[in-house]
Amino acid sequence: MHEAKSQNISILSYLANRFDTPVMAHIAFVGINKSFLGHYVGAHEVMHDVMTKLNGTRRLGLPSRMIDRLILVFTVSCCWLAAWLDINVLSIVESFAGPAGAIILLLLPMYAVRRVPALAPYRGRISNVFVTVIGIFTVSAIFYGLLG
Incomplete structure:
Protein backbone atom coordinates (compact mmCIF):
# COMPACT_ATOMS: atom_id res chain seq x y z
CA MET A 1 0.00 0.00 0.00
CA ASN A 88 -1.83 13.38 -4.16
CA VAL A 89 -5.55 12.76 -3.83
CA LEU A 90 -5.16 10.30 -0.96
CA SER A 91 -3.59 12.95 1.28
CA ILE A 92 -6.41 15.35 0.44
CA VAL A 93 -9.00 12.73 1.37
CA GLU A 94 -7.15 11.99 4.61
CA SER A 95 -7.00 15.66 5.52
CA PHE A 96 -10.75 16.16 5.00
CA ALA A 97 -12.07 12.82 6.28
CA GLY A 98 -10.69 13.18 9.81
CA PRO A 99 -12.14 16.58 10.69
CA ALA A 100 -15.40 15.91 8.85
CA GLY A 101 -15.88 12.60 10.66
CA ALA A 102 -15.14 14.14 14.06
CA ILE A 103 -17.52 17.02 13.42
CA ILE A 104 -20.31 14.76 12.17
CA LEU A 105 -19.94 12.16 14.93
CA LEU A 106 -19.18 14.37 17.92
CA LEU A 107 -20.14 18.01 17.45
CA LEU A 108 -23.21 17.94 15.21
CA PRO A 109 -25.26 15.71 17.52
CA MET A 110 -24.54 18.02 20.46
CA TYR A 111 -25.58 21.01 18.36
CA ALA A 112 -28.80 19.18 17.46
CA VAL A 113 -29.50 18.46 21.14
CA ARG A 114 -29.27 22.21 21.85
CA ARG A 115 -31.33 23.37 18.84
CA VAL A 116 -33.91 20.68 17.97
CA PRO A 117 -37.01 20.81 20.17
CA ALA A 118 -37.62 17.06 19.90
CA LEU A 119 -34.23 16.44 21.56
CA ALA A 120 -34.96 18.75 24.50
CA PRO A 121 -35.16 15.85 27.02
CA TYR A 122 -31.46 15.16 26.40
CA ARG A 123 -30.27 18.69 27.23
CA GLY A 124 -28.30 19.48 30.36
CA ARG A 125 -26.61 16.11 30.76
CA ILE A 126 -22.98 15.85 31.76
CA SER A 127 -22.42 13.42 28.88
CA ASN A 128 -23.21 16.25 26.44
CA VAL A 129 -20.43 18.35 27.93
CA PHE A 130 -18.05 15.39 27.77
CA VAL A 131 -18.84 14.63 24.11
CA THR A 132 -18.54 18.31 23.16
CA VAL A 133 -15.17 18.69 24.90
CA ILE A 134 -13.85 15.48 23.30
CA GLY A 135 -15.14 16.66 19.91
CA ILE A 136 -13.40 20.01 20.23
CA PHE A 137 -10.16 18.32 21.31
CA THR A 138 -10.39 15.83 18.44
CA VAL A 139 -11.05 18.43 15.75
CA SER A 140 -8.38 20.79 17.09
CA ALA A 141 -5.83 17.93 17.27
CA ILE A 142 -6.60 16.95 13.68
CA PHE A 143 -6.19 20.55 12.47
CA TYR A 144 -3.02 20.92 14.53
CA GLY A 145 -1.64 17.77 12.89
CA LEU A 146 -2.48 19.12 9.44
CA LEU A 147 -0.76 22.43 10.10
CA GLY A 148 2.28 20.95 11.84
Whole structure:
Protein backbone atom coordinates (compact mmCIF):
# COMPACT_ATOMS: atom_id res chain seq x y z
CA MET A 1 0.00 0.00 0.00
CA HIS A 2 2.92 2.31 0.68
CA GLU A 3 4.23 1.84 -2.86
CA ALA A 4 0.79 2.55 -4.36
CA LYS A 5 0.55 5.72 -2.29
CA SER A 6 4.03 6.85 -3.31
CA GLN A 7 3.11 6.28 -6.98
CA ASN A 8 -0.22 8.14 -6.45
CA ILE A 9 -2.28 5.29 -7.92
CA SER A 10 -5.10 3.15 -6.58
CA ILE A 11 -4.45 -0.20 -4.90
CA LEU A 12 -6.14 -2.06 -7.75
CA SER A 13 -3.95 -0.31 -10.31
CA TYR A 14 -0.86 -1.16 -8.30
CA LEU A 15 -1.88 -4.84 -8.02
CA ALA A 16 -2.64 -4.98 -11.76
CA ASN A 17 0.84 -3.64 -12.55
CA ARG A 18 2.59 -5.78 -9.95
CA PHE A 19 1.07 -9.14 -10.90
CA ASP A 20 0.53 -8.38 -14.61
CA THR A 21 -3.23 -9.00 -14.50
CA PRO A 22 -5.02 -6.77 -17.01
CA VAL A 23 -8.42 -7.80 -15.61
CA MET A 24 -7.59 -5.95 -12.40
CA ALA A 25 -6.68 -2.87 -14.43
CA HIS A 26 -10.12 -2.98 -16.06
CA ILE A 27 -11.78 -3.41 -12.66
CA ALA A 28 -9.80 -0.43 -11.34
CA PHE A 29 -10.80 1.65 -14.37
CA VAL A 30 -14.49 0.84 -13.91
CA GLY A 31 -14.26 1.51 -10.16
CA ILE A 32 -12.56 4.87 -10.63
CA ASN A 33 -15.11 5.94 -13.25
CA LYS A 34 -18.00 4.81 -11.09
CA SER A 35 -16.61 6.73 -8.14
CA PHE A 36 -16.15 9.85 -10.28
CA LEU A 37 -19.71 9.68 -11.60
CA GLY A 38 -21.12 9.22 -8.09
CA HIS A 39 -19.26 12.26 -6.82
CA TYR A 40 -20.02 14.27 -9.96
CA VAL A 41 -23.77 13.70 -9.72
CA GLY A 42 -23.86 14.87 -6.09
CA ALA A 43 -21.61 17.86 -6.72
CA HIS A 44 -23.62 18.77 -9.83
CA GLU A 45 -26.87 18.79 -7.86
CA VAL A 46 -25.44 21.04 -5.16
CA MET A 47 -23.82 23.44 -7.63
CA HIS A 48 -26.99 23.52 -9.73
CA ASP A 49 -29.11 24.40 -6.69
CA VAL A 50 -26.69 27.13 -5.58
CA MET A 51 -26.46 28.64 -9.06
CA THR A 52 -30.23 28.46 -9.55
CA LYS A 53 -30.78 30.31 -6.26
CA LEU A 54 -28.13 32.90 -7.15
CA ASN A 55 -29.67 33.20 -10.60
CA GLY A 56 -33.10 33.82 -9.08
CA THR A 57 -32.01 36.35 -6.47
CA ARG A 58 -29.74 38.33 -8.78
CA ARG A 59 -31.87 37.89 -11.88
CA LEU A 60 -28.98 36.90 -14.12
CA GLY A 61 -31.32 35.30 -16.61
CA LEU A 62 -29.20 32.18 -17.15
CA PRO A 63 -31.18 29.26 -18.55
CA SER A 64 -30.88 25.89 -16.81
CA ARG A 65 -28.98 24.45 -19.76
CA MET A 66 -26.33 27.20 -19.48
CA ILE A 67 -25.94 26.51 -15.75
CA ASP A 68 -25.38 22.81 -16.54
CA ARG A 69 -22.71 23.73 -19.09
CA LEU A 70 -20.93 26.06 -16.66
CA ILE A 71 -20.89 23.32 -14.04
CA LEU A 72 -19.50 20.81 -16.54
CA VAL A 73 -16.74 23.20 -17.66
CA PHE A 74 -15.85 23.99 -14.04
CA THR A 75 -15.73 20.31 -13.05
CA VAL A 76 -13.70 19.20 -16.08
CA SER A 77 -11.30 22.13 -15.57
CA CYS A 78 -10.76 21.23 -11.91
CA CYS A 79 -10.19 17.55 -12.76
CA TRP A 80 -7.79 18.46 -15.57
CA LEU A 81 -5.87 20.83 -13.29
CA ALA A 82 -5.63 18.22 -10.54
CA ALA A 83 -4.35 15.62 -13.01
CA TRP A 84 -1.86 18.06 -14.55
CA LEU A 85 -0.50 19.08 -11.12
CA ASP A 86 -0.40 15.38 -10.08
CA ILE A 87 -1.98 16.17 -6.72
CA ASN A 88 -1.83 13.38 -4.16
CA VAL A 89 -5.55 12.76 -3.83
CA LEU A 90 -5.16 10.30 -0.96
CA SER A 91 -3.59 12.95 1.28
CA ILE A 92 -6.41 15.35 0.44
CA VAL A 93 -9.00 12.73 1.37
CA GLU A 94 -7.15 11.99 4.61
CA SER A 95 -7.00 15.66 5.52
CA PHE A 96 -10.75 16.16 5.00
CA ALA A 97 -12.07 12.82 6.28
CA GLY A 98 -10.69 13.18 9.81
CA PRO A 99 -12.14 16.58 10.69
CA ALA A 100 -15.40 15.91 8.85
CA GLY A 101 -15.88 12.60 10.66
CA ALA A 102 -15.14 14.14 14.06
CA ILE A 103 -17.52 17.02 13.42
CA ILE A 104 -20.31 14.76 12.17
CA LEU A 105 -19.94 12.16 14.93
CA LEU A 106 -19.18 14.37 17.92
CA LEU A 107 -20.14 18.01 17.45
CA LEU A 108 -23.21 17.94 15.21
CA PRO A 109 -25.26 15.71 17.52
CA MET A 110 -24.54 18.02 20.46
CA TYR A 111 -25.58 21.01 18.36
CA ALA A 112 -28.80 19.18 17.46
CA VAL A 113 -29.50 18.46 21.14
CA ARG A 114 -29.27 22.21 21.85
CA ARG A 115 -31.33 23.37 18.84
CA VAL A 116 -33.91 20.68 17.97
CA PRO A 117 -37.01 20.81 20.17
CA ALA A 118 -37.62 17.06 19.90
CA LEU A 119 -34.23 16.44 21.56
CA ALA A 120 -34.96 18.75 24.50
CA PRO A 121 -35.16 15.85 27.02
CA TYR A 122 -31.46 15.16 26.40
CA ARG A 123 -30.27 18.69 27.23
CA GLY A 124 -28.30 19.48 30.36
CA ARG A 125 -26.61 16.11 30.76
CA ILE A 126 -22.98 15.85 31.76
CA SER A 127 -22.42 13.42 28.88
CA ASN A 128 -23.21 16.25 26.44
CA VAL A 129 -20.43 18.35 27.93
CA PHE A 130 -18.05 15.39 27.77
CA VAL A 131 -18.84 14.63 24.11
CA THR A 132 -18.54 18.31 23.16
CA VAL A 133 -15.17 18.69 24.90
CA ILE A 134 -13.85 15.48 23.30
CA GLY A 135 -15.14 16.66 19.91
CA ILE A 136 -13.40 20.01 20.23
CA PHE A 137 -10.16 18.32 21.31
CA THR A 138 -10.39 15.83 18.44
CA VAL A 139 -11.05 18.43 15.75
CA SER A 140 -8.38 20.79 17.09
CA ALA A 141 -5.83 17.93 17.27
CA ILE A 142 -6.60 16.95 13.68
CA PHE A 143 -6.19 20.55 12.47
CA TYR A 144 -3.02 20.92 14.53
CA GLY A 145 -1.64 17.77 12.89
CA LEU A 146 -2.48 19.12 9.44
CA LEU A 147 -0.76 22.43 10.10
CA GLY A 148 2.28 20.95 11.84
